[in-house]
Amino acid sequence: MGKSKTKRFRRPPFSPAGERRQAGGEAEGGEGSPAAELLEKLQHPSADVRELACASISKLLQQKQTIPAFVQRDVVRSLGPMLLDQSLAVRETATGALRNLSACGGFEVCDDMVTKDVMTPLVALLKECRAGLEESNGSLKESKETNKNYIEAIANEAVNLLWNVCECNSTAVSVFNREGCLNVLLQYLKRFHTNVDLAVAVASCLQAVTEDNPDLLSSFDASVHQVLEMVMVSPDKTMEHVLLKTLVAGVIWNIKSTLPSGSQASTVNAILKVLSECLAVDAGETVMRMKEEETERLKTLAEQGTEENVGNGDSMVINEEEMEETPKGNAKGKTDVSDLLPCSKQEVKQVAALLLAQQTALEIIVNMCCNEEPSDDEWEELSSSDESDAFLENSYEEGGGKLMSPLCLSAEVHTALMNHLVPKKILEKTAFPSSVALDICEHSPAWKPLIKKLNMVQYRALTCLQSILLVSDVDCLGGTSVLQSLAQHLSQLIFSQPEFSKQTEFLEAVTSALRALLQMMASNNIPQCTTPEQLMTLCEAGIQSNNVGVRINVVSILGIAGSVLSKLEDTVETLKLIGKFLLEVAMKDSSLVVVGEALDALFDVFADGKEAEKAAEQIKLLSTLKEFQPVFKSRMRKEGKGQYSPDQLCVLDNMKLNLRRFIAYLEKLERKK
Known part of the structure; x- marks a missing residue:
């Protein structure tokens, strides 16, 4: 942890x-359906x-x-x-x-x-x-x-139906493998020049079925690679083509193990080139340009006297879950206008395709930075459970444990990321969406669903920034000054939003990025620009969130900051505030996961340093933890098996052990006085 x-x-x-x-003629849903x-x-x-x-x-x-x-x-x-x-x-x-x-x-x-x-x-x-x-x-x-x-x-x-069922059912994936659906879909994909919607659906389905599906990999031979590469290097005629190329890049990344070893480096470079070009497109400018094109097109149609046949683009409200494609309807009769709908919102469709492409590109980059044992629950693998002895011996007796070292990132991926300026483009996407673009979307019903998509790109960029920080070193990111500027940027993002605590997705993403940045700065002895007062404000707001990930992040952030402050002079009062806050979280939070993180943060803050010893004594840390110890054990017995996974329980058991050792360490310090 x-x-x-x-x-x-x-x-x-x-x-x-x-x-x-x-x-016509159908009844509404519900019991009368x-x-x-x-x-x-x-x-x-x-x-x-x-x-x-x-x-x-x-x-x-x-x-x-x-x-x-x-x-x-x-x-x-x-x-x-x-x-x-x-x-x-x-x-x-x-x-x-x-x-x-x-x-x-x-x-x-x-x-x-x-x-x-x-x-x-x-x-x-x-x-x-x-x-x-x-x-x-x-x-x-x-x-x-x-x-x-x-x-x-x-x-x-x-193909869309196939995508859906394969996403959530392993039997469907087995049928996909057994029935040779890959070769069928490839024939559809080859039609991308004339039917990009169909090609996008195919690429989406392929990206889904190639994840964690080793049985399918043997079907990817040289001819399949050739088709995928042909699509990936095709010209960007429309934003749908940008989306298509991005999805295919994701497919190729999933099947990279089937590529000849001699071509893997060039393929990784080609993938990052596609992702970089996708991220280089300014979404705000695209919204403004597409809105102007829509206005001009509808004006021209009106002048031609055909506006009654196409409708007003602003009057068409698309489903918020609609993404890159909109199949045409075919029910007969004069009341059927579905064939005309895609034309009336074709500009909205273009922007939606770009935003989905950029979100997808950022997700692919995050996956590139992951190790080979992914988990949907970050926290359950964050424990120092395999370092329990070192935790006591090194952290307490020898003056502070080491922060996490970067994850392994292949030289090919690292080189391609840097050559295509991907970190820079990710950072640009972490900014809030253009206020002009948001205003356009806010005042047009057909465009309003794009607001959520614009925000999602920012959230994914912040998560992607976290991943880049975890797999990079200071020098490759540009040095100390760049990291300090980044800290100021993240602080500005956080504190420019007066109600940021209510924006759960944003807060989880930005605190994850800040957590990773503070870890890097602390492990490299880089002065942190965010003040303790700002961190306390963030943590006091974040700990109120219903999102466990947010609460874990803010507690960890405070632990990192406190561990740095404990080595400095005249920090007793700040350490006391941090200690009291973490103790309250440990004693009151509804999630044992957050409780464990708060305990771990306490261990980091008060593991070493004269200032930390003074602060611990003044907030009665030892006696409070001794009183809390049986409460923690009781909660684990009552809540553990019913609410937490085996991995999480393993972490909690380890934290229980570390709590006992930390109490023993504090008692040893007290006896020396």
Whole structure:
């Protein structure tokens, strides 16, 4: 404990739900949901009726409260055969409905879908679509009325559905491996020049299934590498192409072990080049430029007298979970405007693609900085459990333990990061989003969901900054002055927000970065620019957060700062404040994880130094810890097994041992007086 670690990111658990289709006559969701009636219509001999029923179901399945009614009526077994319906329009709407079910229903629903054998018709559909595309050379089954390629539209829905179920179900991944879905998806990916939406869906799915899937790696031969590399080096025609290249870079990183050893360094360099170019795009300027383009386009359409056919872009509200692509609807009738919706918000789609690309790029870089044993719970691996003896002997008897050494980072990755100025670009992304861009989004309903995406890029950049700090040394980051400037930058981010304690995601990200920075500065004896008063303000606000990660970070930050102050003169009063704060956290926090971190911070602060000894005596540290010791043991017995993982319990057991040793150390100091 008392250390921080890079956090590995996984792909988002679900692809966005499809377009909200217009279908007249359906009832609202809830208890009155017409699930039984709609499912019965799926057996109707008329393809138009089946299509309309699928479209109505698809819309209702985007409302979480209606999902249980459909699941109880076995919607998967009813819609499954529709994936292979004679009507291509029915296939598309049925696949879209199942995609919405998987996206809005969550992990349990996806598990149920796999149990109900959604994979059999889905894989068959994917293979039929591939065969159809190959036979037609790209012109298959185009509707004369809508000029629409149904096979590509169906494939897009099917790939998104495949992505969702593979994200949360290992059986689905096994079927993906066994049925050769990789080769099917590669045929879709090759169409990126003409259908970037389909290619983005494929790349997203591939990035998901190539994570922690050793059984699939043998399928990545030279021909597969060639396809992926062809996409990754393609020109950036649109922001969707930027997103596509970024996702493919993530896929190649996941399968890097399948590359010839002689080409790995050049491939890593190519990956970092793509990520660097993605991060170099200014999102704020892009928002402003795209908004101007939207205004001009709509103005031109209005002058041409066609505005009634395309609608006003500002009046179209997109689902907040929508990301890079928006499939076109195909329900028939004059009330169906879904085919027109993507046109009316094409600029929003471009910005959303860029922001997702930048978020993805930052997550890939974080994963590059991780060691090979990732954990979703940072804290459980932060213990000095394998250093218990050294903890007592070195920290107490010889004057202070060592802070964490940098994680291992390969020379190829390190070189590529520096050559492409990636740390500099990450730092730029840690700034708050452009106020002008935020104002544009705030005052336009269609653009408002982008605010969350703009903020998410900043949060990921701060987490990425933490990772870079943990795997780099002072010199490669630019020296002491750069780190001190960085400390001032992070302090400004924190204290420029009067209600920062309420912004949980931001606070967790920025305190993680500050924690890593203070560790680096302390271990290199670099004076810290953040004042004790500022740190106390941060910690007093952060400890009120409901987020355990935030509370762990602020406690650790205070421990790092206190351990530095304990070596300086005239710091008794500040050490007393820090000690009292950490004791209160240890005695009152609802999470044993945070309690353990507070104890570890106390050990760091009061392990050595004359000032620390004086402060410990004045706050009665020894007697307080002796009184607290049985309370801590009791809480571990009562709460431990029911609420914490085996790894966390191991850490807590170690902390219990260290508490006993620290008390013995304090008693030894007292006897010497």
